[in-house]
Amino acid sequence: MLIYGINPVIEALRARRVRGVQVIEGDGPRLRELVSLATDAGVPVRRVSAEALDKMSEHGVHQGVAAELDQAVECTVEELVVDAPGPALVVVLDGIEDPHNLGAIFRTVDAVGATGVVVQQRRSAARGGAAAKASAGAVSHVRVAEVVNIARALEDLKAVGVWTVGLSEEAREPYDRIDLARPTAIVLGAEGRGLRRLVRERCDFLAAIPMRGHVSSLNVSVAAGVVLFEAIRQRAALYRGDPSPSLGLLRK
Secondary structure, three states: OEEEOHHHHHHHHHOOOEEEEEEEOOOOHHHHHHHHHHHHOOOOEEEEOHHHHHHHOOOOOOOOEEEEEOOOOOOOHHHHHHOOOOOOEEEEEEOOOOHHHHHHHHHHHHHHOOOEEEEEOOOOOOOOHHHHHHOOOHHHOOOEEEEOOHHHHHHHHHHOOOEEEEEOOOOOEEHHHOOOOOOEEEEEEEOOOEOOHHHHHHOOEEEEOOOOOOOOOOOHHHHHHHHHHHHHHHHHHHHHOOOOOOOOOOOO
C-alpha cells in the first residue's frame, strides 16, 4: 500500500510499517527529520524526481515524499474488545467510501484513544493515499478489524458485551442521553445513504445529533467526532465520580 505526505510517512515510520521511502531531490528540515527516522529504522530511502512522485501519488499532495507500507496486522472484532485496556470504544463504519471522511474519522479515533475501527472488506475506502493524508498518519496507529458483513459484526460485538449505538438523523433519542461510558460501538452509515436497514436493525440504540440550523445533518466525520468526544466526557465524569454523567439507557 502506498501513502504520501510528510505526517503520514513519519507516523508510519514510528509505527514500524514502512518498507521503503521515496523522497524528491532537495532538502528541508522536515524531510531531513523523515530521512533520519527512516535511516535509523533501517528503511531504504530512494531519491526520485517530483514528476515521479506526482505519478506515484496520482497527483495527490505528496509534500515530496511517499512510502510503501507493510500490511497492517489483522485482528478480529473480538480481539479489538478483549485487548482494550478499559471499556471498549469501537467505531463501526457501514460503507464509508470517501477516503477523506475515512481519514478524518481515523484521526479522531486516534485522538480520543478509542479501541479501534471495524470496516467492511468491500464498500469501504482504501486506507492508503488520500485517507492516510487526511488522517495525518493516524491510519498507521489505529487498530482495524476487517469483516465481511457489518450486521454480523454487530452481533459479534454484542456477544463480547459491547452495546451498539447507530447514528441516524431520524432517531428520537439525542446522542448525549445514551450511556456511552460502558463498552460501546458507535455505528456510522455511508455518506448520504446512512445506515443500511439490516445494520440499523441490529443496533441496540439509535441516536441523533440535534440540529438547530437549516442543514439537517453533519458530515459523517464531524458526527463521529461529536459522539466520540461525548463518550470521553462521560467516561471522565464517571472516573471523577460526578453524579449522572448520562441517563444510562437500557438495551431495548
